[in-house]
Amino acid sequence: MRAALAIARKDLLVELRTKESVPAMALFAVTTFVIFHFGLNRNRLEGELAAGVLWVTLLFAAILGINRLFVAEREQAGFDGLLMAPIERNSLLAAKAAALLVYLIALELIALPVFALFFIDSGFWHALPRLAAVTLLADIGLAVVGAMLASIAVHTRARDLLLPILLLPLTVPAMIAAAAATKPLLSVPFDTGGVGKWLVVLALYDAVFGLLAYALFDFLMED
């Protein structure tokens, strides 16, 4: 826990100083909303279309941050300093997932109001508490899977290509659940039916992939 906190603290300090990941993710999300806004030629979205636009945008914006998760290790200090330290390898996974979770939350603090501004007429703020629960559970899953896959991709030459190829199929269940949970919240009239069921699915996804990452990460970091 001590090591995980130290690594996450370091990552957030580097991000605060360089401002490389979160601003790029936010800019990508906002630009994509603008493209959807004009591409679809609609001022208002609702239901499954709104949920789809929101989650596709957040997922692709997240990939930018996931791709840069190990950049400081790859381009600056190297992995040796971390691998030689007397820490459990899983604390690196926990730290990177925690840092990514913070990036995703920061992204959504910017992206969600912009999304509401472009596409939602009314009722968005009413749906926000439940939408926050959906995004938090989806973010946890994305953070765990993203940190695990980024640790694999960073050691390869084709990392920018490899990461999305590995990440997108693995996040399909989480994205289906997140979009399904979001759909009634962005419907007119506002509805909460079925949200609870999809929240459980998201929580299960987080638990399963959290355990899987915990079991595999030590092996992935070996030699």
Next chain:
Amino acid sequence: MATETAALAETGTQAEAGEAISIEGLTRRYGERDALAGVATRLGRRQTLAVLGRNGAGKTTLLRVLATLLLPHGGRVRVLGLELPREAQALRPRIGMLGHDTLLYRDLTARENLDFYARLYDVPDREARIARLLEATGMARRAEEPVRNLSRGMAQRVAVCRAVLHRPELLLLDEPYAHLDPEASALVEPLIGQAAGATRVLVSHDVERALAESDRVLGLRDGRAIVDAPAAEVPSEAIRAIYGEIS
């Protein structure tokens, strides 16, 4: 000054005598190529092993196996009484490595880098230890600058602080004086030199200095140990053989 140097160089519990390193038949491959093939050597505690050899001879691979960064593919490796790779986790807090890379984050300051590593190693009295090391290496005045603004030599001094921060019993040093001017070399000498009191494995192309500083010499050529002897007993012909001047 002497007391201060001794305190800075303090390298954990080293009272026990006996072997610090025992390697038998160590092999390590990269694909089909043997980077190390049946290497064997021994080193006593608080002694220095100079590892000599041409580029690609296997020096850095040996250092990385001892640093627990690479798994041995064969043979037996015991370091500070611990079997590798089985007891690697117990060994890690007892070793410090200074290699080609400084292992510093360029966007963090020297002090922030040291603070980060001190947290990873759970160094007691963190701030005081960092302040003393920065002072000892002449880096206190530049401690609040991002590492990217430091010269390579200054970054190397911070890297020395990083390597000894947790008072390691075994120092793995790969060209530790590279990038350092004579003044800077003198500053870091109490921390990583013989005076530090740690067991040392020293990889260097400065043969004269390595021989002068070492108790034992391991000469590698194409992954094989062609010299393994006390430093005082290594003839100049053997040194030439290590570097391929005599076949």
